[in-house]
Amino acid sequence: xxxxxxxxVVPLITAVVFSxxxxxxYVKPLTLFIGFILLVLPLLxxxxxxxxxxxxxxxxxxxxxxxxxxxxxxxxxxxxIFTLMLIGSIVLVLSTRERELSGVFTSLVLMGLASVSAVxxxxxxxxxxxxxxxxxxxxxxxxxxxxxxxxYRSAFRYLLVGxxxxxxxxxxxxxxxxxxxxxxxxxxxxxxxxxPLTPTVYGGLLMLIVGLAYGGGxxxxxxxxxxxxxxxxxxxxxxxxxYSKFILIALxxxxxxxxxxxxxxxxxxxxxxxxxxxxxxxxxxxxxxxxDYRKLLAYHTVSQGGYVALGLALGTPLAILAGIFHGxxxxxxxxxxxxxxxxxxxxxxxxxxxxxxxxxxxxxxxFLILCAKLASIGIPPFNGFQSKLLLAEAVxxxxxxxxxxxxxxxxxxxxxxxxxxxxxxFLRPCSEEQLREFKDVKISKYYILSLGLLLVLCLFLGIxxxxxxxxxxxxxxxxxxxxxxxxxxxS
Amino acid sequence: xxxxxxxxxxxxxxxxxxxxxxxGLTGEFILYSFLVIGLFLLSRVFGKxxxxxxxxxxxGAGLHMIPMVFRFKRENSNHIVLQLFxxxxxxxxISMIIFIAGSW
Amino acid sequence: MKLxxxxxxxxxxxxxxxxAGVFYxxxxxxxxxxxxxxxxxxxxxxNFVSAVLFDWRGFDTLGECLILINSVLVTxxxxxxxxxxWDFLKEVYGExxxxxxDLGFTPIVKVLAVPMxxxxxxxxxxxxxxxxxxxxxxxxxxxxxxxxxxxxxVAFGVRRCPIRFTYKFLESLESFxxxxxxxxGLLGMVLSGYYLYNIREIWGxxxxxxxxxxxDVGIIPYLNIGVGLKVLAGLSTITVLLLSQRIIxxxxxxx
Numbered sequence: 133x134x135x136x137x138x139x140x141v142v143p144l145i146t147a148v149v150f151s152x153x154x155x156x157x158y159v160k161p162l163t164l165f166i167g168f169i170l171l172v173l174p175l176l177x178x179x180x181x182x183x184x185x186x187x188x189x190x191x192x193x194x195x196x197x198x199x200x201x202x203x204x205x206x207x208x209x210x211x212x213i214f215t216l217m218l219i220g221s222i223v224l225v226l227s228t229r230e231r232e233l234s235g236v237f238t239s240l241v242l243m244g245l246a247s248v249s250a251v252x253x254x255x256x257x258x259x260x261x262x263x264x265x266x267x268x269x270x271x272x273x274x275x276x277x278x279x280x281x282x283x284y285r286s287a288f289r290y291l292l293v294g295x296x297x298x299x300x301x302x303x304x305x306x307x308x309x310x311x312x313x314x315x316x317x318x319x320x321x322x323x324x325x326x327x328p329l330t331p332t333v334y335g336g337l338l339m340l341i342v343g344l345a346y347g348g349g350x351x352x353x354x355x356x357x358x359x360x361x362x363x364x365x366x367x368x369x370x371x372x373x374x375y376s377k378f379i380l381i382a383l384x385x386x387x388x389x390x391x392x393x394x395x396x397x398x399x400x401x402x403x404x405x406x407x408x409x410x411x412x413x414x415x416x417x418x419x420x421x422x423x424d425y426r427k428l429l430a431y432h433t434v435s436q437g438g439y440v441a442l443g444l445a446l447g448t449p450l451a452i453l454a455g456i457f458h459g460x461x462x463x464x465x466x467x468x469x470x471x472x473x474x475x476x477x478x479x480x481x482x483x484x485x486x487x488x489x490x491x492x493x494x495x496x497x498x499f500l501i502l503c504a505k506l507a508s509i510g511i512p513p514f515n516g517f518q519s520k521l522l523l524a525e526a527v528x529x530x531x532x533x534x535x536x537x538x539x540x541x542x543x544x545x546x547x548x549x550x551x552x553x554x555x556x557x558f559l560r561p562c563s564e565e566q567l568r569e570f571k572d573v574k575i576s577k578y579y580i581l582s583l584g585l586l587l588v589l590c591l592f593l594g595i596x597x598x599x600x601x602x603x604x605x606x607x608x609x610x611x612x613x614x615x616x617x618x619x620x621x622x623s
Numbered sequence: 624x625x626x627x628x629x630x631x632x633x634x635x636x637x638x639x640x641x642x643x644x645x646x647g648l649t650g651e652f653i654l655y656s657f658l659v660i661g662l663f664l665l666s667r668v669f670g671k672x673x674x675x676x677x678x679x680x681x682x683g684a685g686l687h688m689i690p691m692v693f694r695f696k697r698e699n700s701n702h703i704v705l706q707l708f709x710x711x712x713x714x715x716x717i718s719m720i721i722f723i724a725g726s727w
Numbered sequence: 728m729k730l731x732x733x734x735x736x737x738x739x740x741x742x743x744x745x746x747a748g749v750f751y752x753x754x755x756x757x758x759x760x761x762x763x764x765x766x767x768x769x770x771x772x773x774n775f776v777s778a779v780l781f782d783w784r785g786f787d788t789l790g791e792c793l794i795l796i797n798s799v800l801v802t803x804x805x806x807x808x809x810x811x812x813w814d815f816l817k818e819v820y821g822e823x824x825x826x827x828x829d830l831g832f833t834p835i836v837k838v839l840a841v842p843m844x845x846x847x848x849x850x851x852x853x854x855x856x857x858x859x860x861x862x863x864x865x866x867x868x869x870x871x872x873x874x875x876x877x878x879x880x881v882a883f884g885v886r887r888c889p890i891r892f893t894y895k896f897l898e899s900l901e902s903f904x905x906x907x908x909x910x911x912g913l914l915g916m917v918l919s920g921y922y923l924y925n926i927r928e929i930w931g932x933x934x935x936x937x938x939x940x941x942x943d944v945g946i947i948p949y950l951n952i953g954v955g956l957k958v959l960a961g962l963s964t965i966t967v968l969l970l971s972q973r974i975i976x977x978x979x980x981x982x
Contacts, residue, residue, distance in 0.1 A: 133920045134920065137916065137922040141909060141912065141913065141922065144793060144909060145906065145910075148796065148902050148905045148906055148909070149902070151800050151902065152898065152899065154808070154809050155809075184785065184921065184922050184923055185782060185921055185922070185923045185924055185925060186919060186924050187783055192764055192765065197761065197762045197765070198762070199762055199766075200783050200784065201784055201786045201787065232810070232812070234808075234809030236800065236803070236804060237809065237811075239800065240797075240800065240804075243797055250790075256787075259786060259787055262790035263790055265794055266790065266793055269797045269801055270801075273797070273800065273804050276804050276805055277804060277810055277811055279810040279812035279813060279814065279815055280812065280814075280815055281815045284815065286701070293707075296710075303749070307753070310758045311756075311759060312759055313759035313760050313762060315762075316762075319761075319762075327759075330755055331751050331754075332752045334722055334725060334752060335751070335752025335753070336752070337721060338722075338748060338752075341717060341721075342713075342714065342717070352706070352709035352710050352712070354699075355699055355700070355701055355706055356706060359701050365811060396721075396725050399720060399721060399724050399725040400725075402720075403717060403720055403721070409657075409661070413654070413657045416653060417653055417654055417692065418696070418699055420649055420650040421647060421650055421696055423638065423643070532664065532668075534660045534661075535660075535664065537660055538656070538657060538660045538661075541653060541660075542653065545649055545653050548646060548649050549646055552642050552645075552646055555642065556642065702728055704728050704729075704730060705728075708730060708734060711738045711742055711745075712738070712741050714741060714744075714745040715740060715741020715742065715744040716741065718745045718747075718748035718749075719744050721748075722748050722751070
């Protein structure tokens with residue numbers, strides 16, 4: 133029996149249970165337990181399609197159409213879900229160190245994990261919309277949990293804009309349904325290639341891109357997203373950025389599958405590349421201007437989201453591979469950085485003007501954070517280097533060397549603000565009594581261990597990137613847009 | 624770009640230490656090089672003389688507006704009015720591109 | 728903060744463009760029948776909409792229920808359920824006296840609210856139970872019942888509301904409704920391998936009985952009941968949260 137739906141259903145059931153027993157004293161042990169269960173979930177499914185309710189393929193005339201909802205599992209989706217569940221598990225385990233943990237937090241994290249894995253797994257556009265909406269509400273809720281006034285503000289603003297973007301996406305799904313008569317992404321793509329394009333399809337594409345920009349945090353929604361990450365508790369921000377990164381990848385793949393073979397894709401590709409380049413530049417420049425470590429990390433997330441989107445928008449198999457690989461890598465090292473910020477928050481504050489000289493207090497932490505920073509800048513032997521190299525190669529192959537130059541310049545910017553943060557937090561001289569005050573704070577071993585685990589993974593993927601790349605490449609080759617490569621060859 | 628002038632601007636916001644000024648100045652250069660490289664790419668891909676001319680004009684306007692980075696920071700602030708303004712501009716621009724340029 | 732005039736012109740222009748785009752694409756809709764041909768030709772239950780909602784695309788309906796559950800949970804969080812830090816809420820609500828106010832409607836409203844509420848509840852139950860035969864279903868019926876509750880709450884105030892649903896009761900009802908849906912789906916998976924499989928019989932015995940006369944409807948009425956319970960509890964919970972300050976002060980007091 134194929135247990136694929138359990139990846140989504142088990143977190144959902146436990147989320148409902150946790151939201152009911154949220155004041156119980158067993159919440160902490162149960163959270164720890166479910167944190168380990170999550171790691172098993174990605175292994176349950178078998179590759180191939182899964183038909184919900186037993187409604188399989190039916191024939192109308194000679195055309196095969198999927199009648200119900202289909203989920204498919206392939207190595208690409210499995211790797212993404214495994215990364216997501218790993219981050220979720222780490223965050224849940226770390227949350228048991230919080231004094232005020234309640235079942236509500238666990239419930240929301242599980243709800244988000246379930247909905248994002250559903251967005252990754254699904255082959256059905258309406259199903260994708262439903263779970264996309266759950267993920268949006270969940271992210272706002274997770275931010276409100278930190279309970280400060282700014283958190284309320286940014287979450288309400290996110291929800292306000294989310295109502296607009298979500299309705300636009302729903303309207304787009306409706307338009308595409310009316311144009312193709314199906315909601316299955318494969319069927320819709322086939323129908324669109326056969327029939328002539330109508331304005332309805334253009335409208336659908338337009339609205340899909342708006343939904344994608346909101347879900348993935350591309351401009352002009354990047355300020356909202358960055359505010360969201362900066363206001364949440366930093367270890368919660370670790371899971372928030374994982375959610376939006378995977379939603380971005382999933383929606384980009386949907387756009388590629390639906391419109392990749394149409395003539396309109398030429399324009400779409402331009403729009404998406406422009407959006408992702410804007411995200412890269414805006415994120416980097418804004419991060420350079422920040423004084424607060426959390427905000428700096430938040431804008432860094434935006435700029436790295438631009439890298440991921442750039443890879444997927446280029447549309448060649450190599451570029452898609454690089455984009456997705458960078459997304460996975462970024463999720464890993466960024467979670468490490470956010471957990472580091474959480475420790476910093478525990479010690480004193482994430483405002484970089486208020487801390488200093490922490491190297492003398494916690495040398496282990498300083499070393500680990502330095503490694504995570506190196507990974508995020510893209511310095512060998514860490515994984516960030518491998519994926520950025522791959523991305524630069526893909527950009528060159530796609531006949532856009534200017535973008536490679538821009539990536540190089542942005543890398544210098546990234547290096548600068550990461551090292552600025554490292555200097556201000558760990559190296560800047562500070563007074564004796566302040567140091568004594570910092571030394572009094574005890575840091576839980578859990579944090580250091582989880583940081584270490586994430587960094588070992590980063591190092592491992594940096595040395596043996598082929599483990600992931602070989603799994604992803606066959607899947608990505610199918611999705612890659614063939615004519616992009618041909619047109620490059622011809623020119 | 625004059626370093627001293629830039630430093631004075633930064634000191635107005637109370638962030639005049641050399642680390643912040645250096646970071647801000649890098650941001651300024653990144654914005655400017657983004658403008659130049661982006662226009663390079665556009666004029667090469669589309670291969671139109673008009674576009675290249677407009678691009679050179681835009682670079683000139685950018686040089687005139689230096690320092691751009693403060694203006695840029697204000698536009699990216701968390702104020703809901705500015706956010707909604709840019710979202711509406713985005714909606715208009717993207718629908719124009721897809722409906723008009725897409726149907727060529 | 729106010730936008731400059733040129734920016735306002737730019738906003739109106741861009742909305743004009745976007746609106747024209749949306750209008751143009753909606754205007755030129757030509758609906759392709761596609762997979763709907765199957766939905767309208769294979770009869771599962773007399774109400775074809777219910778068949779699509781609960782049989783062909785049951786998992787979507789589950790997702791929509793969870794959107795509601797999630798929104799109710801987040802509304803609870805906004806009012807202080809399980810926060811990490813209550814300082815802000817204490818600042819906002821600490822000064823005021825937390826007393827549930829009686830809105831004090833006129834006797835006409837109060838007299839009318841009770842029979843109306845009873846009628847609405849009865850209609851809601853009818854709509855939920857007959858969801859597979861007649862127009863309606865869990866969402867609509869649940870909304871009707873919670874409308875009755877909201878009517879009574881608004882007319883009589885929280886303290887003297889004649890329909891006595893406690894907050895705890897509504898919470899359990901909601902979780903129960905959602906779990907019923909999720910577990911019925913799991914049951915289908917155990918029996919056939921497909922999640923949310925419409926179980927009509929096991930070894931010749933129908934495990935989910937329904938009134939005779941409309942054929943084998945399987946689990947659809949039971950899914951309707953689950954959705955109905957969840958929707959009624961969810962909407963009522965939101966109303967309680969918005970009307971009653973006692974819950975907020977209780978949440979704050981705990982922290």
